Amino acid sequence: MKKRSIQYKSMMAALGLSTLPMLASAQQAAGTSGAAATGISQTDLLLGLAVVLAGLILICTLVLLYTVVVMRKVMLKPEGAEATATEAATAQQAQKLSVWSKLTDAVPLEREDEVMTDHEYDGIRELDNNLPPWWKAMFYATIVFSVVYLAAYHVLDWAPLQDQEYEQEVLAAQLEVEAYLAEKGGAIDETNVELLTDEAALAEGAKTYSSYCGACHGAELQGGVGPNLTDVYWLHGGDVKDVFKTIKKGVPQKGMISWEAQLSPEQIQQLASFIISKEGSNPANAKEPQGEEFKR
Amino acid sequence: MSTGVLTQEATAGHKPPRLELERFSYDNAIVRMFAYATIIWGAVGMLVGLFVALQLVFPALNFGIEYTSFGRIRPLHTNAVIFAFVGNGIFTGVYYSLQRLCKTRMYSDTLSRVNFWGWQLIIVAAAITLPLGFSTSKEYAELEWPIDIAITLMWVVFGYNMFATILQRRTRHLYVAIWFYIATFVTVAVLHIVNSFELPISFMKSYSWYAGVQDALVQWWYGHNAVAFFLTTPYLGLMYYFVPKAANRPVYSYRLSIIHFWALIFLYIWAGPHHLLYNSLPDWAQSLGVVFSVMLIAPSWGGMLNGLLTLRGVWDKVREEPVLKFMVVALTAYGMATFEGPMLSLKNINAISHFTDWTIAHVHVGGLGWNGMLTFGMLYWLFPRMWNTKLYSVKLANWHFWIATLGILFYAVPMYWAGLTQSLMWKEFTKEGLLAYPNFLEIVTQMKPMYALRAFGGALFILGLFIMAYNLIKTAKAGSFVANEEAEAAPLSDTYERHEGEHWHRWIERRPVQLMVGSLVVILIGGLVEMMPTFLVESNVPTIASVAPYTSLELEGRDIYIKEGCNNCHSQMVRPFRSETERYGEYAKAGEFVYDHPFLWGSKRTGPDLLREGGKYPDSWHYNHMIDPESMSPGSIMPAYPWMAEKALDTSKTGAKISAMRTMGVPYPEGYEDKAVDDLKLQAEEIAARLEQSGVKVSSDKEIIALIAYLQRLGTDIKADPEKEVKPYEVRPEIKK
Incomplete structure (x- = not known):
């Protein structure tokens, strides 16, 4: 007995341990996401959880309902006015039955012979217990669910199909973002962007550069897959507005991808300012100049 | 167990003419062979699994060799644990129980051995060809066409032997375990043949007959039902034999067996589309996948209940007896997995779980919990009986039980967490x-x-598993093997009289042929209803005018993508979610995939989706990224593919591939197969020249050039600019007219 409890304890401890790194990573994730932790994902998650919960609640309710019915039968019987002595005895016996065996509608072990079939296969016998009522109820419930589900999507059009669902999702997000930006007061874009020179902004730009740009333009901006960014020659204009636009929209035919979806306007502004601040830094192994000369 | 006389009286009920007892023996030797194979392949398959799992943490563990890179080895793991470990487990249990349930020896010892050695040869062939890169890319059906044919033959051998045994039985009625064996046999045969319908190009290379959406539907009809009819129904059969045997208790409910058997096999076959929710499958097919999955909860739980409730009255024994412990955990895991499955089939939950590690957690609860634990329980029960001795160490078996249970938890919990985290971050x-x-x-x-x-x-x-292997070997050494177990039973009389109040279902239990045909009809319905409209009704796959066949170089590049198993980690299926269209671009449309033999949508996103990869990065980015992923993506866990820049592209079959594609309806013009290699070289040189401009020197005949060509084409047709100049090597459908 003692040994078993040790086994259980060590199992629980091991389980607990297994969750530790997850907590750590969750913290990390929360840390990087910052305040902007709301979004569709959580709505989805909540919806999902709600459905699981609803399912579980449904099952539990059915089980409970049945229990109540059975319990009422069992409890009320002895109070019947015409209960004879023998009836009382059987009622008492019935009371002894566990709720579980009532739930399964199983014939108790001691009366098993009543439901024993004459089947025998290599020594295996078969009982013929009733189908557990909650199981039957669950089966019916899923069938009803299925009919309603198919009707809702494909006959009555209560629920959107996936293309419509997508349009709704995008529209809702668009309104939300517009509202947010309106409240914040205008967004930065290539028509109004200004060059930043403060240390903090340039440092942020440098950070963005090394995570996203260095692979192609070189760690020191010297060029590689993409052009050198430290000389005075520019393929798509060297003004901060031009650089902003190039980063934002990309030059797909030349392999420069659009960063609009990945970087916020503020980030692009910082990045463009950082790149321009590096003009004339003359790194080693610089790629040959490309494009037009731009005089600042 | 000489219950021959008893059987006669028990089954008949009324007074039959007394028949002479016949003496015969059960073939235990074949059971032993399969049992050993189960243990050995179990160890191999799981070790390969561990190896690939570690590669995701330490990518260098592939040693930079093509044969051990993730994309090629992951299919080896899945095939080994499904078809080698569980497959041999099925045969072990069926060969043991079938003989006893039919009171006869297997029909033919020779066929039994052909079945055994044939199956092991297939496994060896898989273990050799998958690392070599011979793959159809279709999950759990990666093996190429000659092996597919061998599998079909072996399955027929197994089925023939099984059915002939059933026909020569000495018991009147078929026990529920045998219903499951029969349903397994017919359904697996149908699934395997339909899904493996492919056009051979050469020895060890073929293309799926179906394309795009249709291929996806067939594949996941197969993939889902490989789980249903290879991992579930045969094991339910084994459960129905070994649980009452080990517990020495009558089966809980005969009528539950009947309803859950027929409901399960009828409903299961419909559920495949739940693997394609929010993919480019028609909405109606997706909805069918959802509702049939939900309706599966009760029939699945019927099996669990009949197993667990059979243990009524012997729960004290469960505490003492390791065999029963394994079986209880197996049944519980089965119950959990079959509840989780329908939940994951709900669209809003699937939107979170699909493509993440959640799916990996789910299948391992089923695989390790249900199949693994039930196999272990069965082996612990079989060895002492076949060697006529006691289990070497109950204590070791208990240790195994706890270690395995902990192993499942340590596997599943982090994977659930990983799946949820991934999805939320995406x-x-x-x-x-x-x-x-x-x-x-x-x-x-x-x-x-x-x-x-x-x-x-x-x-x-x-x-x-290793602790078990040691324990079982010790058990075998301590006992003496009973190769031919003596038994006796009376033959069946020619006439059978139904007796009063007999259950109506007894009728079909006396008729194996009708039972087989019945199950066949039941399992064909769902597949037909889902497939016929998808194949025949055009509105299900709306065509897109700008979608053109691949150039010959891109087609070769696609085959390299398949060979390296890129689809094991990269999906090509942007779902209609804002988070995916923002990240990847326009969501996938059914009409984009009409020339994709096979489809490559993938089922897991360890790396990003590649559907809209074309034109996102310059050629040189792809070159550098394939040679050393970390040079472009620091911290990446993708394997490096340096050999692609060294190996020359094999163009000897390009013409044959073009012809095969045209046979299947891809509109390459007549005679194009002769021009294909020239066009291929033209495009390859263009790419090599572009690479050189960016400072990458690589000869235009290397494999990597073809792969880059394919990656740059991916997902671009839909946004094709009609004004754009058509390159001479491009193939436009109009050319056909």
Whole structure:
């Protein structure tokens, strides 16, 4: 007995341990996401959880309902006015039955012979217990669910199909973002962007550069897959507005991808300012100049 | 167990003419062969699993060799554990129980041995060809066409032997276990043949007959029902034999057996589309997948209940007897997995779980819990009986039980966590409406601790397996093997009289042929209803005018993508979610895939989706990324593919591939197969020249050029600019007219 409890304890401890790194990573994730932790994902998650919960609640309710019915039968019987002595005895016996065996509608072990079939296969016998009522109820419930589900999507059009669902999702997000930006007061874009020179902004730009740009333009901006960014020659204009636009929209035919979806306007502004601040830094192994000369 | 006389009286009920008892013996030797194979392949398959799991944490563990890179080895793991470990487990249990349930020896010892050695040869062939890169890319059906044919033959051998045994039985009625064996046999045969319908190009290379959406539907009809009819129904059959045997209790409910058997096999076959929710499958087919999955809860639980409730009255025995412990955990895991499955089939939950590690957790609860634990329980029960001795050590078996249970938990919990984290990070937006984690790699690196823990859980499970192997070998050494177990039973009389109040279902239990035909009809309905309209009604796959066949170089590149198993980690299926269209581009349309033999949508996104990869990065980025992923994506866990820049592209079959594609309806003009290689070279030189401009020197005849061509084409047709000049090597459908 003692040994078993040790086994259980060590199992629980091991389980607990297994969750530790997850907590750590969750913290990390929360840390990087910052305040902007709301979004569709959580709505989805909540919806999902709600459905699981609803399912579980449904099952539990059915089980409970049945229990109540059975319990009422069992409890009320002895109070019947015409209960004879023998009836009382059987009622008492019935009371002894566990709720579980009532739930399964199983014939108790001691009366098993009543439901024993004459089947025998290599020594295996078969009982013929009733189908557990909650199981039957669950089966019916899923069938009803299925009919309603198919009707809702494909006959009555209560629920959107996936293309419509997508349009709704995008529209809702668009309104939300517009509202947010309106409240914040205008967004930065290539028509109004200004060059930043403060240390903090340039440092942020440098950070963005090394995570996203260095692979192609070189760690020191010297060029590689993409052009050198430290000389005075520019393929798509060297003004901060031009650089902003190039980063934002990309030059797909030349392999420069659009960063609009990945970087916020503020980030692009910082990045463009950082790149321009590096003009004339003359790194080693610089790629040959490309494009037009731009005089600042 | 000489219950011959007793059987006669018990089954007949009324007074039959007394028949002479016949003496015969059960073939235990074949059971022993399959049992050993189960243990050996179990160890191999799981070790390969551990190996690939570790590669996700330490990518260098592939040693930079093509034969051990993730994309080629992961299919080896799945095939080995499904078809080698569980497959041999099925045969072990069926060959043992069928003889006893039919009171006869197997029909033919020779066929039994052909079945055994044939199956092992197939496994060896898989273990050789998959690392070599021979793959159809279709999950759990990666093996190429000659092996597919061998599998079909072996399955027929097994089925013939089984059925002939059933026909020569000495018991009147078929026990529920045998219903499941029969349903397994017919359904697996149908699934395997339909899904393996492919056009051979050469020895070891073929293309799926179906394309795009249709291929996806067939594949997941197969994939889902491989789980249903290879991992579930035969094991339910084994459960129905070994649980009452081990517990020495009557089966709980005969009528539950009947209803859950027929309901299960009828409903299961419909559920495949739940693997394609929010994919480019018609909505109606998706909805069918959803509702039939939900309706599966009760029939699945019927099996669990009949197993667990059979243990009524002997729960004290469960505490003492390791065999029963394994079986109880197996049944519980089965119950959990079959509840989780329908939940994952609900669209809003699937939107979170699909493509993530959640799916991996789910299948391992089923695989390790249900199949693994039931196999272990069965082996612990079989060995002492066949060697006529006691289990060497109950204590070791208990240790195995706890280690394996812990292993499952350590595997599943981190993977659930990983799946949820992935999904939330993929979908999160900032208030400005930008993705919170635009860099996919950042999300990948978050997973590493979970992947490490999962590997630890897997290692525990394997440790348990080795403890079992030791225990069983010791048991075998201590006993003496009974190769031919003596038995006796009376033959069946020619006439059978129904007796009063007999259950109506007894009728079909006396008629194996009708039972087989009945199950065949029942399992054909769902597949037909889903497939016929998808194949025949055009509106299900609306065509897109700008979608053109691949150039010959791109087609070769696609075959390299398939060969390297890129689809094991990269999906090509942008779902209609804002988070996916923002990250990857326009969501996938059914008409984009009409020339994709086979489809390559994938089922897991360890790396980012590649559907809209074309034109996203310059050629040189792809070159550098394939040679050394970390040079372009620091911290990436993708394997490096340096050999692609060294190996010359094999163009000897390009013409044959073009012809095969045309046979299947891809509009390459007549005679194009002769021009294909010239066109291929033209495009390859163009790419090599572009690479050179960016400072990458590579000869135009290397494999990597073809792969880059394919990657740059991916997903671009839909946004094709009609004004754009048509390159001479491009194939436009109009050319056909």
